[in-house]
Amino acid sequence: MSASWLELSIDTPPEYVEPLSEIFRRYGEGGVAVEQPGGFNPDEGETAPIPDRVTVKAYLPMDADTDRRRARIDVGVRLVAHLAPVSDLRERLVNEEEWQNSWKEFFQPLRVGGRIVICPTWREFEGRQGDVIIQLDPGMAFGTGHHPTTRMCLEIIERTISPGDRALDIGCGSGILSISAVKLGAGSAVGFEIDPVAVRAARANVESNGAAELVEVVHGTLPSPLAEAQSFDLVVANISARVVVDLAPHLAACAASGGTLIASGILEDHVDRVAAALESAGATVRERLSDGDWVALAAST
DSSP states (O other), X not given: OOEEEEEEEEEEOGGGHHHHHHHHHHHSSSOOEEEOOOOOOGGGTOOOOOOSOEEEEEEEESXXXXXXXXHHHHHHHHHHHTTSOOOOOEEEEEEHHHHHHHHHHTOOOEEETTTEEEEETTOOOOOOTTOEEEEEOTTOSSOSSOSHHHHHHHHHHHHHOOTTOEEEEETOTTSHHHHHHHHTTOXXXXXXXXXXXHHHHHHHHHHHXXXXXXXXXXXXXXXXXXXXXXXXXXXXXXXOHHHHHHHHHHHHHHEEXXXXXXXXXXXXXXXXXXXXXXXXXXXXXXXEEEETTEEEEEEEO
C-alpha cells in the first residue's frame, strides 16, 4: 500500500509537551501522540517515572496542503527550540492502515501521584481500586498533567484535600485541577480563567467527567463576587510568578482560616519573591516542591 501520511515527531523535555502538542494539533490531523516511559508497577508501590525526554508525534495527510502544514509546524518547533533542548523534527512516511493505529497506540494514561490518572477521552482504562480517573482531551495544550507545575499541584491537592472542601482554581486552563479536586472529595470547585478558548475547553472537560454540578468555570479573575472572602478551603493558582505576586492579597483573602493555598508556575529564580508576597498577605509557606527549574509552594492560611 502506498504511503499516504507524513509522520512528524520530536523529543522534548516534559514541560514543553503542551506547547508542542498545540502546534502539532493545530496543523496535524487526527490528534497528537505522546510517548512516555512505562515499565513501573503501581501495585508494588512504584510510582510513574518522571522522564527526561518525551516524544510528541503528529500526522499530516499527503495532499496539496502538506507542505504548508509542515512548514507551519517547523516554524513553531524552531521557536520552541530557542527555549528548550528539543530534538530535530523527524519525518517518516506511513500508509493509511499504520496511521489509523499508530497515533492512538502511544497516547497512554498518565499516572500522577498515588491515585490520579489522566486519561485520553477516547481510551478505556481500568485502574486499580481507589484510582481517580480524569478524562481529558489529549489535544489540549494547557493542563494535560505533563508539565511539572501541573503535576506538583496535583500531588499537593491529593495529599491535602478533605471531603466536602470548597476549592478555588485561578487560571484553571483545561480544568484539570478543579476536576481532580472534586473527584478527590471536594464538595465543589470554582475555576477562573481569562482565556475564552480555555474556558470553553474547561467546561467541556468538566462535562465529560460528569462534574458539571460540582465545578463552575468562570470567565474572569480575582477579585470577584463569585469568590467570597474566607470561603475556600483550598486555593490554587498555577499561573506565573508575576501573576501570583499581583494576586497574592486576593488569593489569601479567599482562603478560609486553616486552609491551603497552592502557588505554582514559578521558576526557581522567582520563588523567594512569591514566597514573600504570600507571607505578606498573611499565608505561611509550609512546603516547597521542586522539579527541574519549576517550583510549587503550599501555604497555610
